[in-house]
Amino acid sequence: MREIYKLLLLVTVLVIAYFIPVGNLHFQNAIIESLGMLQEYARRHVLFCLVPAFFIAGAIANFVRQNAVLKYFGAKAKKILSYSVASISGTILAVCSCTVLPLFASIYKRGAGIGPATAFLYSGPAINVLAIILTARVLGFEIGIARVMGAISFSIIIGLLMHFIFYKSEQARDKNSELIMPEQKKEARPLWKTGIYFAVMVGILVFVNWGKGESIRFWQIIYQLKWWISGFLLIALFFMLTRWFNREELKKWTNSTWGFTKQILPLLFAGVLVAGFLLGRPGHTSLIPARWIENIVGGNSIRANFFASVAGALMYFATLTEVPILQGLIGAGMGKGPALALLLAGPALSLPNMLVIRSVMGNKKTLTYIGLVVVMATFTGMLYGWLS
Numbered sequence: 001m002r003e004i005y006k007l008l009l010l011v012t013v014l015v016i017a018y019f020i021p022v023g024n025l026h027f028q029n030a031i032i033e034s035l036g037m038l039q040e041y042a043r044r045h046v047l048f049c050l051v052p053a054f055f056i057a058g059a060i061a062n063f064v065r066q067n068a069v070l071k072y073f074g075a076k077a078k079k080i081l082s083y084s085v086a087s088i089s090g091t092i093l094a095v096c097s098c099t100v101l102p103l104f105a106s107i108y109k110r111g112a113g114i115g116p117a118t119a120f121l122y123s124g125p126a127i128n129v130l131a132i133i134l135t136a137r138v139l140g141f142e143i144g145i146a147r148v149m150g151a152i153s154f155s156i157i158i159g160l161l162m163h164f165i166f167y168k169s170e171q172a173r174d175k176n177s178e179l180i181m182p183e184q185k186k187e188a189r190p191l192w193k194t195g196i197y198f199a200v201m202v203g204i205l206v207f208v209n210w211g212k213g214e215s216i217r218f219w220q221i222i223y224q225l226k227w228w229i230s231g232f233l234l235i236a237l238f239f240m241l242t243r244w245f246n247r248e249e250l251k252k253w254t255n256s257t258w259g260f261t262k263q264i265l266p267l268l269f270a271g272v273l274v275a276g277f278l279l280g281r282p283g284h285t286s287l288i289p290a291r292w293i294e295n296i297v298g299g300n301s302i303r304a305n306f307f308a309s310v311a312g313a314l315m316y317f318a319t320l321t322e323v324p325i326l327q328g329l330i331g332a333g334m335g336k337g338p339a340l341a342l343l344l345a346g347p348a349l350s351l352p353n354m355l356v357i358r359s360v361m362g363n364k365k366t367l368t369y370i371g372l373v374v375v376m377a378t379f380t381g382m383l384y385g386w387l388s
Contacts, residue, residue, distance in 0.1 A: 026287070033286040035277030037316070038269060049099040050265070052205040057102035058257030059201065062249070063194055065109060071113035079160075080128030086119035088127065089157040098316070099205075100124035101356045102260045108360060114170050117218045118369055121357070126151040126348045129367040135323055135343065139330070143340060144386050150344050154380075158372045165368060189244055197240050204233045234306055264356050271352025274317050297329065300337040300385030302378065308338035312346030312371065316353075322346050337385020345377035 018053050021027045100121060127148065136144025164168065192385065200367040210219075210226040222229075241250065280286025297308045317325070326339055359367040 005317055011100045029285065030280070033280040033284055034273045034276035036284070037281050038272050040281060041269075041272045041316075045098065048208045050199065050268075051207070053099045053102045054261050054264075055253075056198070056201050057106035057260045059198065060103070060106040060110065060254075061260075062252050063097050063197070063258040073095050073107060073116040081114075082113070082116040083119055083156050083159055086116045086159060087123050087152055096158065098352055098356075101353065101360075102182075103359045104354075105260060105264065106253060113163060114166050114361070115159040115163030115364065117159075118162045119155045120350045121369075122158055122373065123151065123155035126155065126344070131323065131347070139323065139326065139339070142388070143336065143343070143384075146340055147343050150340065150380050151348075152375055154344060154348075157376065161372055162365070162369060164369040178362065185224070193240070193244055197237075197244070200233050200237050200240065204230055204237065207233065212288045216258070231368075237261050241269070253337070263359060267355040267359060268352040271350070271355045273314060275351045277312065278314075295333075297338040297342075298335055300335045300382060302382060304335055304338045305341045305378045305381040305385070306374070308334070308381065309345040310343040312342035312344075312377070313349040313354075313374055315346060315349050316350040335385055336388045337381040337383075339380025339381075340384045341377045345373050345381060349373055 073085070073086070079329045103124065104117060104121045107120065108114075110121075118297075132144055132151075136175060207222070207226045208230045210223055232358050245253075263360075276286065276288050297304045297311075322343060329342075330336075330339055354366065354370060357369065
């Protein structure tokens with residue numbers, strides 16, 4: 001049977017290679033856009049976004065006790081506490097839909113329940129304080145408030161629905177985790193040291209990616225000082241690593257970080273290439289012309305809101321870039337409802353993001369999560385459009 005699959009794969013590659021329209025200018029432009037998007041992604045997001053996130057994920061895998069994860073995010077955890085923490089995480093982590101993935105993968109593999117884990121997965125990129133402020137300033141106070149209310153409620157509702165939909169499988173997973181949980185050793189260092197260590201790494205991730213906040217003075221001051229703050233935090237991290245950790249612990253940390261990198265980065269790159277080939281970079285035309293999207297998302301019909309949700313879910317938005325893109329689409333005739341639908345589905349999902357989520361929690365749970373985001377964004381957009 002496996003040989004048949006190999007034969008079919010070879011035949012498919014041969015057919016594609018035979019009929020590929022190499023001389024077509026539109027196709028050539030799509031290839032350029034896919035490579036351009038990959039280059040832009042590598043330059044802007046890998047070093048300062050993903051690398052710190054991978055190291056934080058590796059640290060969670062080694063220095064956060066599994067029973068602590070189960071206490072706050074496991075199946076037996078208090079729902080009010082676990083969903084409250086997960087739903088407001090985006091106010092601390094100003095990350096995109098891809099940077100949140102290593103963090104999601106690490107807490108899920110440490111035993112976090114599917115509900116709190118997916119609430120965190122959604123809220124991480126969706127509830128970005130600066131992005132919400134920028135949305136209110138550029139697109140209007142009304143849509144800014146609608147975005148923050150929608151994002152917080154989405155994370156909780158989606159998490160709870162995922163919990164109830166996969167309740168039986170999560171119960172079995174929770175029992176298995178209890179059976180294989182190793183005996184907890186005595187902490188190698190006080191809890192306050194571990195807390196400061198994680199706070200410094202999260203601080204590096206936040207400040208090194210701090211964006212310019214237009215005329216918001218506080219954000220401008222932080223933006224001007226971000227490299228000084230990040231440098232100070234790096235020096236503090238180096239001090240902690242040399243004084244608080246032994247060589248064996250550092251080796252395990254780097255091995256876990258490399259494991260997450262191997263699992264996630266290739267899928268992200270593949271997804272970025274496909275997204276660039278189909279949709280292109282903001283302001284550039286690729287295989288699917290931008291005017292098609294602009295023509296379809298006018299008004300407040302269910303089709304317009306659904307299409308905006310799906311398009312937003314497939315596109316990759318770097319942190320804050322969704323606002324100027326949406327500003328251009330609204331100027332081209334996009335309705336208020338579809339605009340909110342795209343804001344609620346876009347930053348939290350992307351094609352690269354979907355590929356990695358699938359590798360972490362499987363096809364069924366991934367498709368359910370994507371479906372919940374798209375459906376909820378669609379109907380919330382319709383409601384907002386009707387009320388506006």
